Amino acid sequence: MITIENDDLLVEISANGAELQKVYNKKEQFDYLWNGNADFWGSRAPNLFPIIGRLNEYKYKKDDQIYELPQHGFAKEMTFEVHQESDIKAVFTLKNNEETIAMYPYEFTLTIEYTLVGALLAVDYRVENHSKERMPFSIGGHPAFNVPLNGAGSYEDYTITIQPKEEVKYFESNPLPYRSGNRKVLQEMKDGVMTLSHETFREGLIIIDEPKLDAITLESPEKHGVTLNVIDFPYVCLWTKEQADAPFICIEPFFGLPDIAGEIGTLEDKGGIILLESGEVKQLGFTMDLF
Template identity: 35%
Template sequence: MNTTISNSTLKASIKNAGAELFSLKNQDKEFIWEGNPDFWGKHSPILFPIVGTLKNNVYTVDEKEYQLPRHGFARDMEFVLTTKSENSATFSLQSNAETLKKYPFKFELQLIYTLKESTLDIEYKVINQNTTKMPFSIGAHPAIALPGNFDDYSLKFEKEEVLKFSLLENDLVSNKTQVLETIENLVPLNYKLFENDALVFKTLESNSLTILENSKPYIKVDFENFPSLGIWTKEQAPFICIEPWFGYSDTPENSGDLFKKEGILILDADQTFTSKFNIQIL
C-alpha cells in the first residue's frame, strides 16, 4: 500500500512497507532514486534501532546477546498509516513479539512526512514505552536521483570547515580518517570518492549541504541537530545518498554493550525523542 501527499509545488509518495519515501516530484521531474536493483533496490530507508553495522552483527544488553542486521529492522517492517491530510502523513511502527526477540525494548516509531512549499519535512519520533532507559540510533538514507553525468554534480557544505571523515573497514568505522578536499566549501563528485564505501562524518559543523548540477543549486538537504552524516553511492549509479544520522557503525574496539556503543542515544523511560530533516527542491 502506498500513500501520496501533495501541495501546489510537490508530490511525495511513501510506502507502508518501511514507511519509505519512494517518490518526490516537482511537476513531472523525479528527485528520488527509482530503486533499480541492478544498483541498489531501495529509495530512502529508515535506519532503526541501529545505524550501520554491529561488530559480528551482535550486541548485548544486561549481558544477554542479540543479533541485528545492518541498519536494523524498521526498514523491512510494515508501518501503519495513522493520520493523513492533503500535505502530510504519519506512519507508526509498534514493537511486537518479533522485534522484542531482536531488540528487548518496547517502543513506538513514528515517521511524519509534511510538504511545505518546495520542501519535504521528514520527522522522527521515538517513544520509549519501557520503565527503563532505552538505547537506540536512528538515521535517514535518502537517495537523490542524479539524471545527468555524475561529474556534473558537486556538494556545497553550509560552512567552511575541515571535512574529516572516517574510513570503513569490513563495514565497521575504523580509526583511519581522511580529509575531503574542498574549494570554497565545494566538493566535486566523482565515483573514486566512494571506492572504499560511504564517507562517514562523525561530526560536522555544517547543518546542511546543497547538491549543485552544473554549478546551479539542485537540491538542499538540511539536517540541523543531526550530529553525524553519511554520503554514499555505488560505482556508476545515478544517485547520491545524503544520510543524516544519530549514530553509526561499530568500531573494531566496541565492547558489544549497546548502552556503551559509540554514538548511541539513551532515551529515558516514558520519554519521546524527536528530530527532523528536510529536502528542499531548488
C-alpha cells in the same frame, strides 16, 4: 501507497518501512528520488532504527544475552500503521511487537511524519520509550537522489556543498562497512565544495564527523538540486554503490555510527548512540528543500 501533494511536489510513501518512493517535481516533471533499481541498490530512502550501520557479527550484548540486529536495524523492513493522512501530511507509526522484541528487547513507539511546505519536504522522527529501563538507539535517514537530475549533465558535473564551509573530517571505513576508529580530512572538499566523482567512493561510504554542520546541498549544472537541513544530526553520510558507477548519491543524516571493527559490544557503548530514559521522548528531523 500514500500520496501527499501540493502545487510543487508529488510525494509517494510506502507503509513498508514508511519509506519514500517518489519526490516528483510537478512543474518540470522529473523525480528527485532514486528509483530503486536492484541492479545497483534496491532501496530508495530507508529509515534507520534502532541502529545505524552494522554491528560486529550483527550482534550485541545485553544482560548476559546476545541479540542480533540487521544492518541499519529493522524499521526499514517493518509495516508501519498509517496514523494520519491529509493532502500535505502523512504520519506513520511503528510499535514494538514480538518480532522486534526478539531482536531489541525494548518497548517503544516510532513515529515518522512527512509534511510538504511548498517545495520543501520535512521528515520528522519521534521516539517514545515505554520500557521500564533506559533505551539505547540510533536513528537516521538514507535518501538517494538521482544523478543526473532531469537528465542534466553527467555525474561529474554535480557538486556537494556544505554550510558552514569548514575543513571536513570523516570516519575511515576499514574494513567495509565498519569503522577503523580513525578520522581523515576529506581532501576532495575545498572551501566547502566537492565535485562528485565515483572515484571518491571506491573505498566506501564517507561519514562526515561535523556536529556543527547546518546544511548540505546537491546541485546540478542546470541549478536543480536539493538542500538537506541537518542541524539535528551530528553526522552526515555520503554514499553510492562501490565499484558500480551508480547514477545516484545518498545524503544521509545520521544520529549513530557503524561499529568499529572488533568485538561484539553493547548498544550503550556504540558510537553516536542516544540514551532515552524510561517514559521520555526524543524528537528530531531534517528537511529537503528541492529546487
